[in-house]
Amino acid sequence: MTTRERPLSPHLELYVIQKPQFTMALSMTHRITGVLLFFGLIIIAWWLLAVVAGPEAYATAQQVLGSWFGRLVLLGWSFCLFYHLCNGIRHLVWDTGRGMETQQITRSGIAMLGISIGLTLLTWILAYASRGGPT
Amino acid sequence: MNLRTPLSIIRGRGTAHNGVHHWFSLRLSAIALIPLSIWLMVSLICVSTADHATAVAWLASPTGALFAVLFIIAATFHGQMGLQEVVVDYVHNESCKLGALILIKLSAFALATLCILVIVRMSLGA
Numbered sequence: 001m002t003t004r005e006r007p008l009s010p011h012l013e014l015y016v017i018q019k020p021q022f023t024m025a026l027s028m029t030h031r032i033t034g035v036l037l038f039f040g041l042i043i044i045a046w047w048l049l050a051v052v053a054g055p056e057a058y059a060t061a062q063q064v065l066g067s068w069f070g071r072l073v074l075l076g077w078s079f080c081l082f083y084h085l086c087n088g089i090r091h092l093v094w095d096t097g098r099g100m101e102t103q104q105i106t107r108s109g110i111a112m113l114g115i116s117i118g119l120t121l122l123t124w125i126l127a128y129a130s131r132g133g134p135t
Numbered sequence: 136m137n138l139r140t141p142l143s144i145i146r147g148r149g150t151a152h153n154g155v156h157h158w159f160s161l162r163l164s165a166i167a168l169i170p171l172s173i174w175l176m177v178s179l180i181c182v183s184t185a186d187h188a189t190a191v192a193w194l195a196s197p198t199g200a201l202f203a204v205l206f207i208i209a210a211t212f213h214g215q216m217g218l219q220e221v222v223v224d225y226v227h228n229e230s231c232k233l234g235a236l237i238l239i240k241l242s243a244f245a246l247a248t249l250c251i252l253v254i255v256r257m258s259l260g261a
Contacts, residue, residue, distance in 0.1 A: 031217075031221055034214070034217045034218075034221075035217075035218060035221060037210075037214065038214040038215075038217070038218055038243075041207075041210060041211065041214060041246055041250075042246065044207075044250065045246055045249050045250050045253075048194075048249075048250055048253045048254065049249075049253060051187070051190050051191060051194060051253070051257070052253045052256055052257055054187070055187040058187040058190065059187070062184075066184075078176070081172055081175075081176065082176075085168075085169065085172055085173075088165050088168075088169075089169065091165075092162065092165060092166065095162060123176055123180060126180045127179075127180045127183050127184075130180060130181065130184075
């Protein structure tokens with residue numbers, strides 16, 4: 001008896017043969033941001049260790065995170081967090097069976113993307129405004 | 136004739152061989168992370184340029200320590216399950232899958248323990 005190839009989930013082939021879809025891109029980004037956020041936890045752990053290690057280690061950590069590269073990583077991290085947060089709420093709404101029509105999904109996707117970019121910008125504006133910019 | 140009960144047939148289904156438990160736990164921790172991650176971002180805005188004493192005071196305060204520990208627990212719990220979902224979806228080689236899952240679960244556990252120890256140390260003023 002031959003074993004039939006079992007279908008795999010998610011069924012990527014279905015989307016790849018068509019033109020790239022907005023909804024699909026958002027869904028993939030959700031997973032990518034989730035994976036990146038897990039690695040972000042390593043940065044959080046490292047920063048916590050620097051705080052407990054004392055003022056010198058903390059100063060070094062702040063210097064690394066405050067450099068242009070550190071800020072770029074933090075900017076990416078904050079966007080990942082807001083994106084995953086907003087899209088996660090969208091997923092929780094879907095779990096209740098609401099908002100599943102194609103048009104609703106596209107609209108909530110645009111709104112979610114706008115809100116997450118907006119929250120990221122707001123965070124950085126507030127961070128710069130409150131202390132006159134990261135040191 | 137199948138003498139297995141419907142419950143025994145349905146148990147352990149899904150790519151994680153864990154039935155609906157994985158799905159529910161992922162959502163449960165997601166709900167917890169909504170207020171916790173908002174707290175984290177608001178705190179980080181305030182503490183981003185703070186000196187060492189302010190950062191210690193923030194983490195050592197009862198609310199700071201409580202929310203930080205809650206965030207770490209929820210985030211590592213949610214994160215390891217999320218990564219598990221990605222791995223079982225895209226890694227089809229059984230040994231690679233098992234290896235990746237072991238690595239994910241153990242590193243999440245180690246990460247959580249490390250962070251909690253640091254926060255507890257600070258809040259106890261060690």
